Amino acid sequence: MKTLEEKLAYTFQDPTLLENALTHSSRANESRGKLLSNERLEFLGDSILGMVVADHLYRNHPDLPEGDLTRTRAALVCEESLVEVAQELNLGEYLRLGKGENSGGGRERPSIQADAVEAVLAAIYLDGGIGSARKFIQKFILSREVAGLTKPRDHKTALQELVQRESGQVLQYRLVGEEGPDHNKRFFVEVTLNGAALGSGSGRSKKEAEQMAAAAAIETLSK
Secondary structure, eight states: OHHHHHHHTOOOSSHHHHHHHTBOHHHHHHTTTSSOOSHHHHHHHHHHHHHHHHHHHHHHOTTOOHHHHHHHHHHHHSHHHHHHHHHHHTGGGGOBOOHHHHHTTGGGOHHHHHHHHHHHHHHHHHHHOHHHHHHHHHHHTGGGGGGTTTSOOOHHHHHHHHHTTSTTOOEEEEEEEEESOGGGOEEEEEEEETTEEEEEEEESSHHHHHHHHHHHHHHHHHO
16 A cells, blocks of 8 residues: 555555445455445545545636536546556555455456546545645646546547448447446446447446447557
């Protein structure tokens, strides 16, 4: 954990908060009540992240209209953005997963990585206050604003342009599942090309899940 704290540039007064943030529900379920999952922390972290990013954009971009502010915030806090943060921290290495989730590739699963980032943020907030949480967000989220994250990446359009190089290509997006309570719903989408599965993705909205599926499809076609 010391190595992770160095990457986070934050030292916990209460290390159990960080341990909780890294504990997936699959591991908590296996512990039979001895461990708490990071789901509650993820819920709190999601709210803190949205508020801090919104506050930053409002104060630093006085000329942006509401629609642009909304799109910029969405680009910065989306699952894809959080997964990049997780990869920068190598967070998957530190996750505490159940045996089945671990053997099934859970450490690389985008939804698990994104949720863990939000849970770690909440743990920092509870341990060190909003100032420490803001520093984390500034370092790992807002510092990447200039790297093009202010504009949502349109993978669907990119995929459409890619497949249209050949005539008669038909792309379809299909909602294959959803999970979680209404305030924290996650959607799962599959994209097919001429009826054959090409990629899948998940997100906090159907549109975000479609974008993630399109990104996976582009990666498939690029191999």
